[in-house]
Amino acid sequence: MGQIYLVRHGQASFGAANYDQLSELGYEQARLLGQWYANTRQVFHKVITGGMARHRQSADACMAELPKKQLIDTEWITDADFAEFDHHEVLLRHCPEFADAVAFEALLANHVDPPRALEHLFRAAMQRWMSGWHDADYAETWPDFRRRCVRALERLDTDSSGQATIVFTSGGVISTLMQHLLGLQDFQVMELNWTLANCGVTRLLQRTGQFTLSYLNNYAHLEWLGQPGAVTYR
Incomplete structure (x- = not known):
């Protein structure tokens, strides 16, 4: 074995x-x-x-x-x-502010708990990627990732x-x-x-x-x- x-x-x-x-x-x-x-x-x-x-x-x-x-x-x-x-692409497609480090930090800073806010953002970004509704936006779709x-x-x-x-x-x-x-x-x-x-x-x-x-x-x-x-x- x-x-x-x-x-x-x-x-x-x-x-x-x-x-x-x-x-x-x-x-x-x-x-x-x-x-x-x-x-x-x-x-x-x-x-x-x-x-x-x-x-x-x-x-x-x-x-x-x-x-x-x-x-x-x-x-x-x-x-x-x-x-x-590509977590960068997954986040960027859901949250365009991620392209600018300063803008993204400012976005998180507006929340009482920035780490929790980041977690919520990433969860939403993952849901968008995995939904299949926006496959044309990604270089690698969720089904493609699973297959590889x-x-x-x-x-x-x-x-x-x-x-x-x-x-x-x-x-x-x-x-x-x-x-x-x-x-x-x-x-x-x-x-x-x-x-x-x-x-x-x-x-x-x-x-x-x-x-x-x-x-x-x-x-x-x-x-x-x-x-x-x-x-x-x-």
């Missing part, structure tokens, strides 16, 4: 000019995950990254903590089908019994794959996405032609050393 570990990247740089970079905490989260696997003596036969900088940075920081004997003959692959959807996520997972359907693969990807991808495996509704994908911790791990068991969920969104490795603020969701 094969094992597939889906890892959401470490905390990225939301609000910075380039979101697609890990924050200092994001690097530390990835290192903690690597230390966890080093202590549990987990061997990985394949490392896959989704093609984004934050995916590769998470992978590099995590795997650097494992001793070489746990990475002998480990194959590294980049698979862009594990990349996240499932396509990426199906490529991992091999006869490599007992081998372990770790995939560094994003919350939207993991949530969408859970929809595929568990039969979730679209709104449940959106709700699940908000609960996935940075560097949280979802483990699948794989037999030829079948994937089974073993556990979802495990972040015990972040709580392991008792560091305050180690668990983040944005």
